[in-house]
Amino acid sequence: xxxxxxxIAGWLAAIAFISTVVGGCGSGSGSGGASPSSSASKPADGxxxxxxxxxxxxxxxxxWTELVKQFEARNPGIHxxxxxLPPPSKSTExxxxxxxxLSSGQNDIDVFTGDVVxxxxxxxxxxxxxxxxxxxxxxxxxxxxxxxTYQGKLAAIPWYVDGGMLYYRKDLLEKYGRPVPKTWEELxxxxxxxxxxxxxxxxxxxxxxxxxxxxxVCDFVEFLTxxxxxxxxxxxxSVINSPETIKALSFMKSTLDNGISPKSxxxxxxxxxxxxxxxxxxxxxxxxxxxxxxxxxxANSKVAGKVGVAPLPSFEGGKSASTMGGYQFMVAKNAKxxxxxxxxxxxxxxxxxxxxxxxxxxxxxxxxxVLEDEELRKESPxxxxxxxxxxxxxxxxxxxxxxxxxxxxxxxVSAALTGSLSVEKAVEMLDRDIQAILN
Amino acid sequence: xxRSRRHRGAVLTGYLFLAxxxxxxxxxxxxxxxxxxxxxxxxxxxxxxxxxxxxxxxYAKLLDDVWFHLAYRNTWLFTAVSVALETAxxxxxxxxxxxxxxxxxxxxxxxxxxxxxxxxxxxxMWQWLFNADFGxxxxxxxxxxxxxxxxxxxxxxxxxxxxxxxxxxxxxxPFMALILLAGMQTISEDIYEAAAIDGATSLQRFRLITLPLxxxxxxxxxxxxxxxxxxxxDLIYVLTGGGPANATEVLSSYAYKTTFSSAxxxxxxxxxxxxxxxxLILARVLQYVQRRAxxxxxxx
Numbered sequence: 169x170x171x172x173x174x175x176i177a178g179w180l181a182a183i184a185f186i187s188t189v190v191g192g193c194g195s196g197s198g199s200g201g202a203s204p205s206s207s208a209s210k211p212a213d214g215x216x217x218x219x220x221x222x223x224x225x226x227x228x229x230x231x232w233t234e235l236v237k238q239f240e241a242r243n244p245g246i247h248x249x250x251x252x253l254p255p256p257s258k259s260t261e262x263x264x265x266x267x268x269x270l271s272s273g274q275n276d277i278d279v280f281t282g283d284v285v286x287x288x289x290x291x292x293x294x295x296x297x298x299x300x301x302x303x304x305x306x307x308x309x310x311x312x313x314x315x316x317t318y319q320g321k322l323a324a325i326p327w328y329v330d331g332g333m334l335y336y337r338k339d340l341l342e343k344y345g346r347p348v349p350k351t352w353e354e355l356x357x358x359x360x361x362x363x364x365x366x367x368x369x370x371x372x373x374x375x376x377x378x379x380x381x382x383x384x385v386c387d388f389v390e391f392l393t394x395x396x397x398x399x400x401x402x403x404x405x406s407v408i409n410s411p412e413t414i415k416a417l418s419f420m421k422s423t424l425d426n427g428i429s430p431k432s433x434x435x436x437x438x439x440x441x442x443x444x445x446x447x448x449x450x451x452x453x454x455x456x457x458x459x460x461x462x463x464x465x466x467a468n469s470k471v472a473g474k475v476g477v478a479p480l481p482s483f484e485g486g487k488s489a490s491t492m493g494g495y496q497f498m499v500a501k502n503a504k505x506x507x508x509x510x511x512x513x514x515x516x517x518x519x520x521x522x523x524x525x526x527x528x529x530x531x532x533x534x535x536x537x538v539l540e541d542e543e544l545r546k547e548s549p550x551x552x553x554x555x556x557x558x559x560x561x562x563x564x565x566x567x568x569x570x571x572x573x574x575x576x577x578x579x580x581v582s583a584a585l586t587g588s589l590s591v592e593k594a595v596e597m598l599d600r601d602i603q604a605i606l607n
Numbered sequence: 608x609x610r611s612r613r614h615r616g617a618v619l620t621g622y623l624f625l626a627x628x629x630x631x632x633x634x635x636x637x638x639x640x641x642x643x644x645x646x647x648x649x650x651x652x653x654x655x656x657x658x659x660x661x662x663x664x665x666y667a668k669l670l671d672d673v674w675f676h677l678a679y680r681n682t683w684l685f686t687a688v689s690v691a692l693e694t695a696x697x698x699x700x701x702x703x704x705x706x707x708x709x710x711x712x713x714x715x716x717x718x719x720x721x722x723x724x725x726x727x728x729x730x731x732m733w734q735w736l737f738n739a740d741f742g743x744x745x746x747x748x749x750x751x752x753x754x755x756x757x758x759x760x761x762x763x764x765x766x767x768x769x770x771x772x773x774x775x776x777x778x779x780x781p782f783m784a785l786i787l788l789a790g791m792q793t794i795s796e797d798i799y800e801a802a803a804i805d806g807a808t809s810l811q812r813f814r815l816i817t818l819p820l821x822x823x824x825x826x827x828x829x830x831x832x833x834x835x836x837x838x839x840x841d842l843i844y845v846l847t848g849g850g851p852a853n854a855t856e857v858l859s860s861y862a863y864k865t866t867f868s869s870a871x872x873x874x875x876x877x878x879x880x881x882x883x884x885x886x887l888i889l890a891r892v893l894q895y896v897q898r899r900a901x902x903x904x905x906x907x
Contacts, residue, residue: 380850
């Protein structure tokens with residue numbers, strides 16, 4: 169009997185122990201916060217000024233090492249401590265980290281990268297330093313400068329812009345003598361034809377991103393704008409309850425219903441849709457510019473050399489639209505060493521830094537001059553060819569309350585796509601909810 | 608007179624000794640609760656704009672928020688179904704592990720594995736298992752000729768909640784099994800022997816001895832698991848993110864998104880308050896059941 173009791177006590181102790189361990193791990197994991205990367209956190213010399221930079225991960229652990237090294241060599245008095253943020257696909261987590269860090273008033277970061285959609289929110293909260301005096305505005309595309317300006321003040325230094333574009337299988341279109349579609353109707357027709365002739369049950373017609381996430385809003389804005397609709401007008405009034413929205417949303421749903429797009433797309437964000445395409449299992453794909461590099465690497469792509477890129481189609485009579493994405497550099501209002509922080513941001517936005525990123529990960533530069541580089545034109549011809557797409561991108565609603573609007577859009581558009589709400593009901597709800605947020 | 612003064616002195620000394628722990632409790636327990644309740648009366652955000660007192664405005668907004676209603680229903684559904692399954696399966700595991708089978712030490716240890724894996728890791732694992740195109744589950748079902756096309760378990764409104772429940776049951780059943788096993792081992796062998804001599808079948812022994820004597824343990828385990836399931840967060844956050852179309856959104860995840868993604872701190876606080884009250888009521892009901900269970904043991 170005594171033995172049994174001891175054993176029980178042992179088991180209970182084990183359970184208690186495990187629950188602390190497991191509980192401990194579980195609670196910490198949700199925060200995709202930043203940790204100083206070991207390579208960059210050398211102790212600073214007595215005379216050196218240290219600036220803290222929170223930058224997204226763009227291609228690997230050493231995303232910033234090279235540029236930081238160059239900067240420090242040129243500015244011996246400044247030491248840059250890099251806090252690595254997650255990649256842009258984790259934008260929700262990055263946003264939360266930045267909001268928490270900036271609103272706490274703890275002065276943890278001096279310079280940081282942020283999505284272009286957060287600029288109005290951060291600027292209206294007074295977290296960012298106005299950059300008007302530190303940027304030669306005429307060196308950048310005017311559209312970018314406009315997107316980063318909130319209430320007449322430039323709130324960020326441009327880094328790169330991104331936009332949705334249409335990737336297609338050059339080989340398949342050639343095989344059946346079809347042109348690159350200019351309208352959504354044409355795209356559906358072409359996809360249907362090729363699917364029918366190819367007789368490959370694994371081949372999907374058209375992939376986009378239907379997961380309840382930020383990217384769904386980006387896709388939605390493209391369909392909506394190319395139908396001639398909009399979400400919010402310049403007076404911050406909701407204009408979403410329109411025949412154009414119903415047309416766009418019905419089209420998105422129809423691609424799922426008529427089998428042009430697989431139902432599994434409802435759980436796709438960027439990467440899952442990219443893998444299906446680069447595995448050779450789709451004719452058309454809507455995605456960001458990073459897919460170009462990913463599709464050209466024969467080690468990871470079965471369609472290297474068979475891929476073309478074009479502006480996204482539009483509805484009959486509409487205009488092709490691409491959602492503006494991309495990260496920008498911002499300097500915190502209460503940065504400790506503001507002068508050094510601004511200097512670093514200027515360096516990251518310089519022509520040579522932008523060229524470095526264009527070559528390394530095909531990030532579309534915000535300075536037109538970067539595209540004059542001969543080597544770059546040869547390596548990533550689409551950066552030049554699609555320069556108009558990148559710089560004519562449509563902004564998501566420009567308001568400090570965008571995050572709230574985005575959450576409503578994600579849930580309600582997702583509900584319309586899965587059929588738990590009718591398209592008409594969804595549009596009505598969105599109109600009411602968005603108006604309530606803006607009031 | 609003298610005695611009562613000494614008595615009062617003793618009481619004071621007692622409070623003095625209690626003071627540090629009371630102070631800590633107030634700081635880490637009482638203060639956040641009061642602060643959250645106060646916040647829920649303001650339209651506070653993370654942005655610097657001064658927040659306005661809105662009274663019960665946030666609560667009125669909750670009544671009107673269809674996504675909140677859905678999250679509320681989802682939370683109860685998830686809690687009820689997953690805890691019921693975990694209890695049933697956990698109980699049968701416990702009965703099995705209580706038997707003197709060869710190698711039972713190893714089996715007991717290995718049963719613990721799912722419980723020992725951090726939720727975030729097991730959620731990512733289940734995400735791959737449920738993957739529509741490359742997942743093992745679809746592969747296995749196809750090989751068994753049970754499906755002809757690949758269902759999208761996590762992307763379909765009808766199946767996503769079930770996928771989440773399955774992942775939770777897999778992870779938490781061992782916890783139930785071990786607590787119940789511990790409870791079973793406190794039941795004296797003598798009672799079973801006496802019953803066996805009286806000619807009770809094994810089913811009768813389970814129903815008339817094991818189950819009633821296990822009741823207090825069972826109710827305690829149920830209490831712990833129910834409260835835990837009600838505030839589920841990490842599993843859903845990783846596995847589905849609350850989608851598709853909020854079909855798996857629960858109170859914790861919705862309150863979290865409201866507070867941190869859309870920065871509506873006041874509104875999020877109101878959600879947390881509603882959640883806390885719901886948990887409190889649930890806990891009281893379960894505690895009542897628990898007392899009844901103990902009462903039955905002592906009375907019988």
